[in-house]
Amino acid sequence: MMNRKDIPEELKQQLNQFEVEVPEIPQKKSFLQRIANWVHTPAKNPADMFPKTATPLAIACVPVVSLLILSLPVYFIQ
């Protein structure tokens, strides 16, 4: 059976570097606290959706083009 001694010392040192700080956690769940945590969760940068080669002009055109595409049905309403 594998033993902890079988883990190389260098790997143990690296594993020990992952320290975790525990925040104050109340035992009772608070709905408001959860909403606040969710709101403060970092979101992905929307600019990451564009390829790195995209120019600022191309990025600026995206909302305009999207608006035109989304408004297409309006032209067919009589």
Add this chain to the structure above:
Amino acid sequence: MNSNEDTNLEDLFTTYHQQIYHFIFRYTQDENMSYDIVQDTFIKYQKYQAEFDSTKSHIRTFLFRIAYQLTMNKLKRQNKLQKLLPFLYENKQESSIPLEDKITIRAALLKLPLEQRSVIIFYYYHDFSQKDIAEILQIPLGTVKSRLHTALDKLKKILEVGDDE
């Protein structure tokens, strides 16, 4: 719930909530999820404590089993939502890890498949025996052994660690 059960739950929370947070954070690297699951674990324990048999299992193993199941359920739900609304989630593989940690243990653990990650965290950071890990994950002992072996080999490869046994 009577006051005895209240005290019991409070004691359990005081003794184990930090260990459970450590596990969930190392597993998901998500502070909010870890925070929520710690609380949910004790709420679920309250509901299912009648199922706990102290002659067959230890309370620590039982609590970790609840925490692990809650984490897996939450991750599954998050993955589904992430597929539908990818812009709401940042990519943990890259952006949430500090630059200096890019090739260190946090990033290396995230590169392991979930089933191998859980085994190595339980074994190394929480001193669980392989039998306890099998009980928490509800898998055969042989599977724990092979996952542990594979996880250690992968970590060594990712972190470029040689065998010095």
